[in-house]
Amino acid sequence: MRLSTFAPTLLLAACGLSHAADAPAAAALDLAKASGCLSCHAMAEKIVGPAFQDVASKYAGDKDAAATLAQSIRNGSSGKWSKRIAMPPQANLSNADLATLAKWVLAQK
Numbered sequence: 001m002r003l004s005t006f007a008p009t010l011l012l013a014a015c016g017l018s019h020a021a022d023a024p025a026a027a028a029l030d031l032a033k034a035s036g037c038l039s040c041h042a043m044a045e046k047i048v049g050p051a052f053q054d055v056a057s058k059y060a061g062d063k064d065a066a067a068t069l070a071q072s073i074r075n076g077s078s079g080k081w082s083k084r085i086a087m088p089p090q091a092n093l094s095n096a097d098l099a100t101l102a103k104w105v106l107a108q109k
């Protein structure tokens with residue numbers, strides 16, 4: 001098989017796998033909206049909290065990032081991004097929702 005026909009097949013297979021492993025992005029976005037995240041956060045620019053793309057690049061390559069962020073979301077966070085504004089705890093989210101949101105934030109680019 002020539003590489004030119006083989007490479008796209010590989011790419012498609014890789015995309016299929018990564019989608020199967022995570023909750024679909026659209027569902028995660030709905031969860032973020034329903035949880036009020038987007039009143040303080042946006043993908044590409046800072047509002048009250050940091051842009052989710054900036055969070056993703058800060059933690060790129062950190063293998064514990066999903067757990068760290070799930071904890072920051074549940075317990076709130078202060079001093080990491082802003083000296084003046086803290087993120088309030090989001091204590092009513094299930095562990096599954098926290099994991100979905102943390103992975104979704106890390107996937108923004």
Ligand code: HEC
Nearest residue numbers: 035037040048049072077078079080081082085086087101
């Ligand atoms: C009232 C405003 C507000 C709301 C609502 C809010 N955040 Fe935040 N968020 C912040 C602020 C401010 C920070 C920066 C805190 C700091 O400097 O440590 C932050 C930080 C974060 C971080 C980075 C934490 C870290 O450890 O680096 C993540 C991830 C995050 N928020 C996700 C979410 C998600 C998901 C939701 C919805 C469930 C949410 N936030 C709701 C204001 C908010």
